[in-house]
Amino acid sequence: MPSLCGVCSAPAAHRCAGCQQVAYCGRDHQRADWKAQHRNQCRRFKVVRNDRLGRHLVATRGIKQGEIIYRDEPYAVGPKIANVPLCLGCNRNLMPLWDGSERFYECSRCGWPLCGQACEEAAQHRAECSVLGGSGYRPNIRPNPADPERRESAYCVIVPLRVLLLERTAPERYATVQGYESHLAERLASPLYGVLRSNLVPFVRSVLGLQQYSEETVLRLSAILDTNCYEIRMPERHVKVRGLYPLGAMLSHDCRPNTRHYFDDRLQMVLVATVDIAEGAVIHASYTQPLLGTVQRRLALRQAKCFDCSCERCADPTEYGTHTSGFRCPNCRRAVSLVLAAEPTNYRGVWRCQNRRCAYQERPEQYVARCERLQQELLALDRTEPGGYEDFLARHTATLHPWNAYILQAKYALTQLLGNSRTTAKAPSEADTRRTVELCRDLLAVADRLEPGYSTFRTKLLLELCAAHATLHSLGVLSDPERQEWHTVRSELERIAKTDPTVDVSRVSGQSREETEERS
Numbered sequence: 358m359p360s361l362c363g364v365c366s367a368p369a370a371h372r373c374a375g376c377q378q379v380a381y382c383g384r385d386h387q388r389a390d391w392k393a394q395h396r397n398q399c400r401r402f403k404v405v406r407n408d409r410l411g412r413h414l415v416a417t418r419g420i421k422q423g424e425i426i427y428r429d430e431p432y433a434v435g436p437k438i439a440n441v442p443l444c445l446g447c448n449r450n451l452m453p454l455w456d457g458s459e460r461f462y463e464c465s466r467c468g469w470p471l472c473g474q475a476c477e478e479a480a481q482h483r484a485e486c487s488v489l490g491g492s493g494y495r496p497n498i499r500p501n502p503a504d505p506e507r508r509e510s511a512y513c514v515i516v517p518l519r520v521l522l523l524e525r526t527a528p529e530r531y532a533t534v535q536g537y538e539s540h541l542a543e544r545l546a547s548p549l550y551g552v553l554r555s556n557l558v559p560f561v562r563s564v565l566g567l568q569q570y571s572e573e574t575v576l577r578l579s580a581i582l583d584t585n586c587y588e589i590r591m592p593e594r595h596v597k598v599r600g601l602y603p604l605g606a607m608l609s610h611d612c613r614p615n616t617r618h619y620f621d622d623r624l625q626m627v628l629v630a631t632v633d634i635a636e637g638a639v640i641h642a643s644y645t646q647p648l649l650g651t652v653q654r655r656l657a658l659r660q661a662k663c664f665d666c667s668c669e670r671c672a673d674p675t676e677y678g679t680h681t682s683g684f685r686c687p688n689c690r691r692a693v694s695l696v697l698a699a700e701p702t703n704y705r706g707v708w709r710c711q712n713r714r715c716a717y718q719e720r721p722e723q724y725v726a727r728c729e730r731l732q733q734e735l736l737a738l739d740r741t742e743p744g745g746y747e748d749f750l751a752r753h754t755a756t757l758h759p760w761n762a763y764i765l766q767a768k769y770a771l772t773q774l775l776g777n778s779r780t781t782a783k784a785p786s787e788a789d790t791r792r793t794v795e796l797c798r799d800l801l802a803v804a805d806r807l808e809p810g811y812s813t814f815r816t817k818l819l820l821e822l823c824a825a826h827a828t829l830h831s832l833g834v835l836s837d838p839e840r841q842e843w844h845t846v847r848s849e850l851e852r853i854a855k856t857d858p859t860v861d862v863s864r865v866s867g868q869s870r871e872e873t874e875e876r877s
Protein backbone atom coordinates (compact mmCIF):
# COMPACT_ATOMS: atom_id res chain seq x y z
CA MET A 358 0.00 0.00 0.00
CA PRO A 359 1.45 3.42 -0.88
CA SER A 360 2.32 5.67 2.08
CA LEU A 361 -0.01 8.53 2.87
CA CYS A 362 0.97 11.99 4.04
CA GLY A 363 0.84 12.30 7.85
CA VAL A 364 -0.81 15.73 7.46
CA CYS A 365 -3.27 15.55 4.52
CA SER A 366 -3.45 11.81 3.69
CA ALA A 367 -2.42 12.46 0.05
CA PRO A 368 0.00 9.93 -1.51
CA ALA A 369 3.39 10.56 0.16
CA ALA A 370 6.68 10.70 -1.74
CA HIS A 371 9.17 10.61 1.11
CA ARG A 372 9.62 9.76 4.80
CA CYS A 373 11.09 11.60 7.74
CA ALA A 374 14.84 10.84 7.54
CA GLY A 375 15.10 10.85 11.35
CA CYS A 376 12.74 8.00 12.21
CA GLN A 377 11.46 6.67 8.86
CA GLN A 378 8.09 6.32 10.58
CA VAL A 379 6.04 9.18 9.08
CA ALA A 380 5.56 9.99 5.38
CA TYR A 381 4.80 13.36 3.74
CA CYS A 382 3.49 14.56 0.37
CA GLY A 383 6.01 17.41 0.34
CA ARG A 384 8.41 19.63 2.29
CA ASP A 385 5.70 22.11 3.40
CA HIS A 386 3.67 19.48 5.22
CA GLN A 387 6.81 17.95 6.69
CA ARG A 388 7.90 21.35 8.06
CA ALA A 389 4.42 22.08 9.43
CA ASP A 390 4.18 18.69 11.14
CA TRP A 391 7.69 19.08 12.60
CA LYS A 392 6.65 22.35 14.27
CA ALA A 393 3.22 21.05 15.33
CA GLN A 394 4.23 17.72 16.88
CA HIS A 395 6.83 15.57 15.16
CA ARG A 396 9.78 17.43 16.75
CA ASN A 397 8.76 15.78 20.05
CA GLN A 398 7.86 12.42 18.55
CA CYS A 399 10.65 11.74 16.04
CA ARG A 400 12.47 8.66 17.27
CA ARG A 401 15.16 6.33 16.01
CA PHE A 402 13.37 3.28 17.41
CA LYS A 403 10.03 1.65 18.01
CA VAL A 404 8.75 -0.62 20.77
CA VAL A 405 7.88 -4.11 19.53
CA ARG A 406 7.19 -7.43 21.24
CA ASN A 407 8.33 -11.01 20.67
CA ASP A 408 8.12 -14.27 22.62
CA ARG A 409 11.73 -14.27 23.80
CA LEU A 410 12.24 -10.65 24.91
CA GLY A 411 8.70 -9.41 25.55
CA ARG A 412 8.53 -5.70 24.67
CA HIS A 413 11.83 -4.30 23.43
CA LEU A 414 13.30 -1.55 21.25
CA VAL A 415 14.22 -1.98 17.60
CA ALA A 416 16.09 0.60 15.48
CA THR A 417 13.85 2.14 12.80
CA ARG A 418 16.93 3.42 10.95
CA GLY A 419 20.68 2.92 11.12
CA ILE A 420 22.11 4.51 14.28
CA LYS A 421 25.74 5.63 14.31
CA GLN A 422 28.24 4.86 17.07
CA GLY A 423 28.09 7.67 19.64
CA GLU A 424 24.59 8.86 18.63
CA ILE A 425 22.18 9.65 21.45
CA ILE A 426 19.26 7.25 21.01
CA TYR A 427 17.03 8.91 23.58
CA ARG A 428 16.83 11.05 26.69
CA ASP A 429 14.39 9.57 29.16
CA GLU A 430 12.78 11.54 31.98
CA PRO A 431 12.28 9.52 35.18
CA TYR A 432 8.82 8.71 36.50
CA ALA A 433 10.30 8.26 39.98
CA VAL A 434 13.76 8.41 41.54
CA GLY A 435 14.71 7.55 45.10
CA PRO A 436 16.29 5.18 47.60
CA LYS A 437 16.71 1.47 47.08
CA ILE A 438 14.86 -1.03 49.29
CA ALA A 439 17.59 -0.49 51.89
CA ASN A 440 19.76 2.61 51.53
CA VAL A 441 22.41 4.55 53.41
CA PRO A 442 20.85 7.72 54.88
CA LEU A 443 20.04 10.05 51.99
CA CYS A 444 18.16 13.28 51.41
CA LEU A 445 14.59 12.78 50.16
CA GLY A 446 14.85 16.17 48.43
CA CYS A 447 18.06 15.95 46.37
CA ASN A 448 19.01 12.22 46.66
CA ARG A 449 22.49 12.97 48.07
CA ASN A 450 23.96 10.87 50.87
CA LEU A 451 23.53 12.75 54.15
CA MET A 452 26.11 14.40 56.40
CA PRO A 453 25.34 14.68 60.16
CA LEU A 454 24.59 18.14 61.57
CA TRP A 455 27.66 20.04 62.77
CA ASP A 456 26.10 20.91 66.16
CA GLY A 457 27.32 17.72 67.86
CA SER A 458 23.74 16.41 68.26
CA GLU A 459 24.57 13.26 66.24
CA ARG A 460 21.46 13.77 64.14
CA PHE A 461 20.61 14.65 60.56
CA TYR A 462 18.60 17.73 59.63
CA GLU A 463 14.94 16.66 59.74
CA CYS A 464 12.11 17.98 57.58
CA SER A 465 10.02 20.40 59.68
CA ARG A 466 6.81 18.83 58.35
CA CYS A 467 7.38 15.06 58.02
CA GLY A 468 10.49 14.50 60.18
CA TRP A 469 12.35 12.44 57.53
CA PRO A 470 16.04 13.37 57.20
CA LEU A 471 17.05 15.90 54.53
CA CYS A 472 20.17 17.96 53.68
CA GLY A 473 18.60 21.15 54.97
CA GLN A 474 15.67 23.53 54.75
CA ALA A 475 16.02 24.14 50.98
CA CYS A 476 15.37 20.44 50.28
CA GLU A 477 11.99 20.62 52.11
CA GLU A 478 10.68 22.39 48.98
CA ALA A 479 12.21 19.97 46.43
CA ALA A 480 9.59 18.90 43.87
CA GLN A 481 10.11 15.18 44.44
CA HIS A 482 9.55 15.55 48.21
CA ARG A 483 6.51 17.84 48.25
CA ALA A 484 3.71 15.33 47.54
CA GLU A 485 5.02 12.60 49.82
CA CYS A 486 5.83 15.04 52.64
CA SER A 487 2.18 15.61 53.55
CA VAL A 488 1.41 11.86 53.47
CA LEU A 489 4.49 10.99 55.55
CA GLY A 490 3.90 13.92 57.91
CA GLY A 491 0.19 13.14 58.31
CA SER A 492 0.93 9.57 59.36
CA GLY A 493 2.60 10.64 62.60
CA TYR A 494 5.35 8.06 61.99
CA ARG A 495 8.91 9.35 62.51
CA PRO A 496 11.76 7.20 61.19
CA ASN A 497 14.65 6.62 63.54
CA ILE A 498 17.44 7.29 61.04
CA ARG A 499 20.56 8.55 62.83
CA PRO A 500 24.21 8.94 61.80
CA ASN A 501 26.19 5.82 62.59
CA PRO A 502 29.90 6.76 62.80
CA ALA A 503 30.87 3.15 63.56
CA ASP A 504 29.17 1.95 60.35
CA PRO A 505 28.51 4.87 57.97
CA GLU A 506 27.60 2.40 55.19
CA ARG A 507 24.73 0.89 57.23
CA ARG A 508 21.60 0.72 55.10
CA GLU A 509 18.21 1.65 56.52
CA SER A 510 15.25 -0.50 55.52
CA ALA A 511 12.74 2.29 56.34
CA TYR A 512 13.51 3.64 52.86
CA CYS A 513 11.77 0.70 51.17
CA VAL A 514 8.52 2.68 51.25
CA ILE A 515 9.70 5.84 49.48
CA VAL A 516 9.84 4.93 45.76
CA PRO A 517 6.62 2.82 45.91
CA LEU A 518 4.94 5.80 47.61
CA ARG A 519 6.23 8.17 44.91
CA VAL A 520 4.73 5.95 42.21
CA LEU A 521 1.41 5.55 44.09
CA LEU A 522 1.19 9.34 44.35
CA LEU A 523 1.43 9.57 40.54
CA GLU A 524 -2.16 8.35 40.50
CA ARG A 525 -3.13 11.84 41.74
CA THR A 526 -0.46 13.98 40.08
CA ALA A 527 0.10 12.17 36.72
CA PRO A 528 -2.61 9.50 36.26
CA GLU A 529 -1.50 8.56 32.72
CA ARG A 530 2.00 7.78 34.04
CA TYR A 531 0.54 5.74 36.89
CA ALA A 532 -1.53 3.73 34.40
CA THR A 533 1.52 3.13 32.18
CA VAL A 534 3.54 1.80 35.13
CA GLN A 535 0.77 -0.69 35.97
CA GLY A 536 1.42 -2.29 32.54
CA TYR A 537 5.12 -2.93 33.19
CA GLU A 538 6.55 -6.41 33.63
CA SER A 539 6.63 -7.48 37.31
CA HIS A 540 7.32 -11.25 37.48
CA LEU A 541 5.11 -11.01 40.58
CA ALA A 542 4.30 -14.72 40.94
CA GLU A 543 7.98 -15.67 40.95
CA ARG A 544 9.00 -12.83 43.25
CA LEU A 545 6.26 -13.64 45.77
CA ALA A 546 7.99 -16.96 46.41
CA SER A 547 11.22 -15.23 47.47
CA PRO A 548 12.15 -14.44 51.12
CA LEU A 549 12.41 -10.70 50.31
CA TYR A 550 8.74 -10.56 49.29
CA GLY A 551 7.82 -12.33 52.54
CA VAL A 552 9.50 -9.43 54.38
CA LEU A 553 7.81 -6.83 52.15
CA ARG A 554 4.44 -8.49 52.74
CA SER A 555 4.84 -8.15 56.50
CA ASN A 556 6.56 -4.70 56.58
CA LEU A 557 5.90 -2.64 53.47
CA VAL A 558 2.23 -3.57 52.94
CA PRO A 559 1.03 -2.67 56.49
CA PHE A 560 3.19 0.47 56.39
CA VAL A 561 1.48 1.72 53.19
CA ARG A 562 -2.03 0.62 54.15
CA SER A 563 -2.16 1.19 57.92
CA VAL A 564 0.60 3.63 58.89
CA LEU A 565 0.24 5.89 55.84
CA GLY A 566 -3.52 5.20 55.68
CA LEU A 567 -3.50 4.38 51.95
CA GLN A 568 -6.13 1.64 52.39
CA GLN A 569 -7.27 1.99 48.77
CA TYR A 570 -4.16 0.07 47.66
CA SER A 571 -4.51 -3.67 48.19
CA GLU A 572 -1.72 -5.97 49.34
CA GLU A 573 -1.42 -7.22 45.75
CA THR A 574 -1.16 -3.71 44.32
CA VAL A 575 1.65 -2.78 46.70
CA LEU A 576 3.60 -6.00 46.14
CA ARG A 577 3.09 -5.82 42.36
CA LEU A 578 4.43 -2.27 42.38
CA SER A 579 7.48 -3.41 44.33
CA ALA A 580 8.01 -6.18 41.78
CA ILE A 581 7.63 -3.69 38.90
CA LEU A 582 10.31 -1.52 40.49
CA ASP A 583 12.66 -4.48 41.01
CA THR A 584 12.23 -5.54 37.38
CA ASN A 585 12.51 -2.14 35.74
CA CYS A 586 14.55 0.29 37.86
CA TYR A 587 18.08 1.38 36.93
CA GLU A 588 20.79 2.13 39.44
CA ILE A 589 21.81 5.78 39.29
CA ARG A 590 25.41 6.18 40.43
CA MET A 591 26.92 9.65 40.50
CA PRO A 592 29.90 9.25 42.86
CA GLU A 593 31.09 12.84 42.41
CA ARG A 594 27.67 14.04 43.66
CA HIS A 595 27.42 11.34 46.38
CA VAL A 596 24.29 9.93 44.76
CA LYS A 597 23.50 6.20 44.55
CA VAL A 598 19.77 5.64 44.11
CA ARG A 599 17.34 3.92 41.73
CA GLY A 600 15.14 5.36 39.01
CA LEU A 601 12.14 4.20 37.00
CA TYR A 602 12.32 5.32 33.36
CA PRO A 603 9.52 4.77 30.82
CA LEU A 604 11.85 3.91 27.90
CA GLY A 605 14.32 2.17 30.19
CA ALA A 606 11.44 -0.11 31.18
CA MET A 607 11.22 -1.24 27.54
CA LEU A 608 14.95 -1.83 27.04
CA SER A 609 15.97 -5.48 26.79
CA HIS A 610 19.18 -7.09 27.99
CA ASP A 611 22.04 -8.60 26.01
CA CYS A 612 25.38 -9.79 27.44
CA ARG A 613 27.08 -7.93 24.54
CA PRO A 614 25.16 -4.63 24.68
CA ASN A 615 25.11 -2.07 21.87
CA THR A 616 24.43 0.91 24.17
CA ARG A 617 25.71 2.60 27.31
CA HIS A 618 23.86 5.12 29.42
CA TYR A 619 24.59 7.99 31.74
CA PHE A 620 22.47 10.29 33.89
CA ASP A 621 22.50 14.04 33.29
CA ASP A 622 22.08 16.84 35.85
CA ARG A 623 18.29 16.46 35.73
CA LEU A 624 18.66 12.70 36.24
CA GLN A 625 17.46 12.04 32.71
CA MET A 626 18.78 8.72 31.46
CA VAL A 627 20.70 9.30 28.22
CA LEU A 628 21.14 6.20 26.04
CA VAL A 629 24.10 6.27 23.64
CA ALA A 630 24.97 3.79 20.86
CA THR A 631 28.35 2.20 21.63
CA VAL A 632 28.59 0.70 18.12
CA ASP A 633 26.78 1.26 14.82
CA ILE A 634 23.28 -0.25 15.07
CA ALA A 635 21.64 -1.41 11.84
CA GLU A 636 18.03 -0.63 10.95
CA GLY A 637 15.83 -3.41 12.35
CA ALA A 638 18.39 -4.50 14.98
CA VAL A 639 17.42 -4.81 18.66
CA ILE A 640 18.69 -1.93 20.82
CA HIS A 641 19.80 -3.40 24.13
CA ALA A 642 21.66 -2.71 27.37
CA SER A 643 23.44 -5.04 29.77
CA TYR A 644 21.73 -5.58 33.13
CA THR A 645 24.83 -7.40 34.43
CA GLN A 646 28.66 -7.34 34.52
CA PRO A 647 30.90 -8.27 31.57
CA LEU A 648 33.54 -9.93 33.78
CA LEU A 649 31.36 -12.82 34.92
CA GLY A 650 31.23 -16.27 33.37
CA THR A 651 28.04 -17.46 31.68
CA VAL A 652 26.73 -19.42 34.70
CA GLN A 653 27.23 -16.45 37.06
CA ARG A 654 25.72 -13.92 34.63
CA ARG A 655 22.71 -16.11 33.96
CA LEU A 656 22.15 -16.81 37.66
CA ALA A 657 22.38 -13.10 38.48
CA LEU A 658 19.83 -12.29 35.74
CA ARG A 659 17.50 -15.06 36.89
CA GLN A 660 17.65 -13.81 40.47
CA ALA A 661 17.36 -10.07 39.82
CA LYS A 662 15.28 -9.96 36.63
CA CYS A 663 13.60 -13.40 36.55
CA PHE A 664 14.63 -14.61 33.08
CA ASP A 665 17.11 -17.05 31.58
CA CYS A 666 19.33 -15.25 29.12
CA SER A 667 19.96 -17.02 25.83
CA CYS A 668 21.80 -14.25 23.99
CA GLU A 669 24.64 -15.01 21.57
CA ARG A 670 27.31 -14.75 24.27
CA CYS A 671 25.41 -17.09 26.60
CA ALA A 672 24.82 -19.62 23.82
CA ASP A 673 28.47 -19.61 22.70
CA PRO A 674 30.66 -21.94 24.81
CA THR A 675 33.71 -19.81 23.92
CA GLU A 676 31.96 -16.48 24.65
CA TYR A 677 33.21 -14.84 21.44
CA GLY A 678 36.54 -16.61 21.74
CA THR A 679 37.34 -15.20 25.20
CA HIS A 680 36.73 -18.49 27.03
CA THR A 681 35.64 -16.46 30.05
CA SER A 682 34.11 -19.53 31.70
CA GLY A 683 36.86 -21.96 30.64
CA PHE A 684 39.50 -23.70 32.71
CA ARG A 685 42.41 -25.93 31.80
CA CYS A 686 41.79 -29.66 31.73
CA PRO A 687 43.40 -31.30 34.78
CA ASN A 688 43.81 -34.55 32.76
CA CYS A 689 45.60 -33.18 29.70
CA ARG A 690 49.01 -32.54 31.12
CA ARG A 691 51.09 -32.17 27.92
CA ALA A 692 48.80 -30.24 25.61
CA VAL A 693 46.81 -27.25 26.88
CA SER A 694 43.13 -28.17 26.49
CA LEU A 695 40.17 -26.31 27.81
CA VAL A 696 37.13 -27.54 29.65
CA LEU A 697 33.99 -25.75 28.40
CA ALA A 698 30.23 -26.07 28.85
CA ALA A 699 28.71 -28.67 26.52
CA GLU A 700 25.37 -26.78 26.61
CA PRO A 701 26.03 -23.32 28.04
CA THR A 702 22.36 -22.34 28.41
CA ASN A 703 21.48 -25.48 30.36
CA TYR A 704 22.17 -25.13 34.10
CA ARG A 705 22.29 -28.94 34.33
CA GLY A 706 24.66 -29.43 31.38
CA VAL A 707 28.09 -31.03 31.86
CA TRP A 708 31.50 -29.43 31.32
CA ARG A 709 33.76 -31.28 28.85
CA CYS A 710 37.39 -31.24 27.82
CA GLN A 711 37.71 -29.98 24.23
CA ASN A 712 40.44 -32.51 23.44
CA ARG A 713 38.61 -35.27 21.56
CA ARG A 714 40.96 -37.90 22.96
CA CYS A 715 40.29 -36.88 26.56
CA ALA A 716 37.21 -38.07 28.44
CA TYR A 717 37.42 -35.53 31.28
CA GLN A 718 34.10 -34.03 32.27
CA GLU A 719 32.69 -32.19 35.26
CA ARG A 720 29.17 -32.10 36.64
CA PRO A 721 27.59 -28.63 36.88
CA GLU A 722 27.65 -28.68 40.69
CA GLN A 723 31.41 -29.45 40.61
CA TYR A 724 31.91 -26.51 38.25
CA VAL A 725 29.88 -24.17 40.49
CA ALA A 726 31.86 -25.31 43.57
CA ARG A 727 35.12 -24.62 41.64
CA CYS A 728 33.85 -21.09 40.83
CA GLU A 729 32.76 -20.46 44.41
CA ARG A 730 36.22 -21.39 45.71
CA LEU A 731 37.80 -18.92 43.28
CA GLN A 732 35.27 -16.22 44.22
CA GLN A 733 35.96 -16.72 47.94
CA GLU A 734 39.70 -16.55 47.29
CA LEU A 735 39.28 -13.24 45.46
CA LEU A 736 36.98 -11.82 48.14
CA ALA A 737 39.50 -12.69 50.86
CA LEU A 738 42.28 -10.59 49.23
CA ASP A 739 43.37 -7.31 50.79
CA ARG A 740 41.73 -4.77 48.49
CA THR A 741 44.41 -2.18 49.14
CA GLU A 742 47.38 -4.38 48.19
CA PRO A 743 48.31 -5.29 44.59
CA GLY A 744 50.57 -8.11 45.84
CA GLY A 745 47.67 -10.42 46.75
CA TYR A 746 46.17 -10.09 43.27
CA GLU A 747 49.52 -10.77 41.59
CA ASP A 748 49.87 -13.92 43.76
CA PHE A 749 46.33 -14.97 42.77
CA LEU A 750 47.26 -14.64 39.07
CA ALA A 751 50.50 -16.56 39.57
CA ARG A 752 48.66 -19.32 41.47
CA HIS A 753 46.01 -19.84 38.81
CA THR A 754 47.76 -19.30 35.44
CA ALA A 755 48.41 -23.04 35.20
CA THR A 756 44.76 -24.02 35.79
CA LEU A 757 42.65 -21.22 34.30
CA HIS A 758 42.41 -19.72 30.84
CA PRO A 759 44.21 -16.30 30.81
CA TRP A 760 40.83 -14.70 30.07
CA ASN A 761 38.88 -16.74 32.62
CA ALA A 762 36.43 -14.49 34.50
CA TYR A 763 38.27 -14.76 37.84
CA ILE A 764 41.61 -14.00 36.20
CA LEU A 765 39.98 -11.02 34.45
CA GLN A 766 38.49 -9.77 37.74
CA ALA A 767 41.92 -9.96 39.40
CA LYS A 768 43.54 -8.17 36.45
CA TYR A 769 40.90 -5.44 36.47
CA ALA A 770 41.23 -4.97 40.25
CA LEU A 771 45.00 -4.63 39.74
CA THR A 772 44.58 -1.85 37.16
CA GLN A 773 42.44 0.06 39.70
CA LEU A 774 44.84 -0.51 42.61
CA LEU A 775 47.94 0.39 40.62
CA GLY A 776 46.12 3.43 39.22
CA ASN A 777 45.15 4.61 42.73
CA SER A 778 48.62 4.09 44.15
CA ARG A 779 50.11 5.99 41.18
CA THR A 780 47.94 9.03 41.83
CA THR A 781 48.76 9.09 45.56
CA ALA A 782 52.49 8.25 45.30
CA LYS A 783 55.05 11.06 45.35
CA ALA A 784 57.20 9.17 42.86
CA PRO A 785 55.15 6.70 40.79
CA SER A 786 56.98 3.50 39.95
CA GLU A 787 57.86 2.91 36.28
CA ALA A 788 57.55 -0.88 36.73
CA ASP A 789 54.02 -0.60 38.21
CA THR A 790 53.00 1.82 35.46
CA ARG A 791 54.25 -0.50 32.72
CA ARG A 792 52.35 -3.34 34.42
CA THR A 793 49.18 -1.21 34.18
CA VAL A 794 49.80 -0.65 30.47
CA GLU A 795 50.25 -4.39 29.94
CA LEU A 796 47.08 -5.27 31.90
CA CYS A 797 45.00 -2.62 30.12
CA ARG A 798 46.07 -3.84 26.68
CA ASP A 799 45.17 -7.40 27.65
CA LEU A 800 41.77 -6.39 29.08
CA LEU A 801 41.04 -4.15 26.09
CA ALA A 802 41.43 -7.17 23.80
CA VAL A 803 38.71 -8.86 25.91
CA ALA A 804 36.54 -5.72 25.95
CA ASP A 805 36.75 -5.52 22.12
CA ARG A 806 34.99 -8.87 22.02
CA LEU A 807 32.59 -8.62 24.96
CA GLU A 808 31.64 -4.95 25.11
CA PRO A 809 33.03 -3.34 21.95
CA GLY A 810 33.05 0.32 20.95
CA TYR A 811 32.23 3.14 23.37
CA SER A 812 31.11 0.79 26.17
CA THR A 813 31.58 1.71 29.83
CA PHE A 814 34.04 -1.16 30.32
CA ARG A 815 36.21 -0.18 27.34
CA THR A 816 36.08 3.49 28.30
CA LYS A 817 37.29 2.78 31.86
CA LEU A 818 40.21 0.77 30.47
CA LEU A 819 41.09 3.47 27.94
CA LEU A 820 41.09 6.04 30.78
CA GLU A 821 43.43 3.85 32.89
CA LEU A 822 45.73 3.26 29.90
CA CYS A 823 45.81 6.97 29.08
CA ALA A 824 46.63 7.85 32.70
CA ALA A 825 49.47 5.29 32.71
CA HIS A 826 50.89 6.76 29.48
CA ALA A 827 50.75 10.23 31.04
CA THR A 828 52.76 8.92 34.02
CA LEU A 829 55.38 7.33 31.75
CA HIS A 830 55.57 10.65 29.92
CA SER A 831 56.06 12.59 33.17
CA LEU A 832 58.78 10.10 34.20
CA GLY A 833 60.51 10.79 30.85
CA VAL A 834 60.42 7.10 29.83
CA LEU A 835 57.64 7.02 27.20
CA SER A 836 58.87 5.20 24.08
CA ASP A 837 57.86 6.25 20.53
CA PRO A 838 55.40 3.35 20.04
CA GLU A 839 53.89 4.14 23.47
CA ARG A 840 53.59 7.82 22.49
CA GLN A 841 51.76 6.78 19.32
CA GLU A 842 49.45 4.50 21.35
CA TRP A 843 48.84 7.34 23.85
CA HIS A 844 47.82 9.65 21.01
CA THR A 845 45.42 7.04 19.55
CA VAL A 846 43.86 6.29 22.95
CA ARG A 847 43.46 9.99 23.77
CA SER A 848 41.81 10.69 20.41
CA GLU A 849 39.33 7.87 20.97
CA LEU A 850 38.59 9.08 24.51
CA GLU A 851 37.95 12.59 23.18
CA ARG A 852 35.44 11.13 20.71
CA ILE A 853 33.76 9.18 23.52
CA ALA A 854 33.70 12.26 25.80
CA LYS A 855 31.75 14.15 23.11
CA THR A 856 28.98 11.54 23.48
CA ASP A 857 29.12 11.34 27.29
CA PRO A 858 30.00 14.39 29.43
CA THR A 859 30.66 12.16 32.46
CA VAL A 860 33.86 10.95 30.74
CA ASP A 861 36.56 13.42 31.84
CA VAL A 862 39.61 13.01 29.61
CA SER A 863 41.50 15.99 31.06
CA ARG A 864 41.75 14.15 34.40
CA VAL A 865 43.90 11.39 32.90
CA SER A 866 45.49 12.80 29.78
CA GLY A 867 48.31 14.71 31.46
CA GLN A 868 47.01 17.96 30.00
CA SER A 869 44.41 20.50 31.02
CA ARG A 870 40.80 20.28 29.87
CA GLU A 871 41.30 23.56 27.96
CA GLU A 872 44.17 22.03 25.99
CA THR A 873 42.06 18.94 25.28
CA GLU A 874 39.13 21.02 24.07
CA GLU A 875 41.40 23.18 21.93
CA ARG A 876 42.80 20.12 20.17
CA SER A 877 39.45 18.50 19.45
Ligand SMILES: C[S@@+](CC[C@H](N)C(=O)[O-])C[C@H]1O[C@@H](n2cnc3c(N)ncnc32)[C@H](O)[C@@H]1O
Pocket residue numbers: 409410411412413537538540584585605606607608609610611662663664665666667668
Ligand atom coordinates in the same frame (compact mmCIF):
# COMPACT_ATOMS: atom_id res chain seq x y z
C1 LIG B 1 13.08 -3.81 31.84
S1 LIG B 1 11.99 -5.09 31.38
C2 LIG B 1 12.03 -4.96 29.63
C3 LIG B 1 10.63 -4.90 29.05
C4 LIG B 1 9.87 -6.19 29.11
N1 LIG B 1 10.33 -7.09 28.08
C5 LIG B 1 8.36 -5.96 28.95
O1 LIG B 1 7.76 -6.53 28.06
O2 LIG B 1 7.81 -5.21 29.77
C6 LIG B 1 12.94 -6.48 31.82
C7 LIG B 1 12.29 -7.80 31.51
O3 LIG B 1 12.29 -8.04 30.11
C8 LIG B 1 12.58 -9.40 29.83
N2 LIG B 1 13.88 -9.48 29.13
C9 LIG B 1 14.75 -8.48 28.93
N3 LIG B 1 15.83 -8.93 28.25
C10 LIG B 1 15.64 -10.22 28.04
C11 LIG B 1 16.41 -11.24 27.39
N4 LIG B 1 17.60 -10.99 26.85
N5 LIG B 1 15.91 -12.48 27.35
C12 LIG B 1 14.69 -12.78 27.90
N6 LIG B 1 13.92 -11.86 28.54
C13 LIG B 1 14.39 -10.60 28.60
C14 LIG B 1 12.63 -10.09 31.18
O4 LIG B 1 11.34 -10.56 31.49
C15 LIG B 1 13.03 -8.96 32.11
O5 LIG B 1 12.66 -9.18 33.44
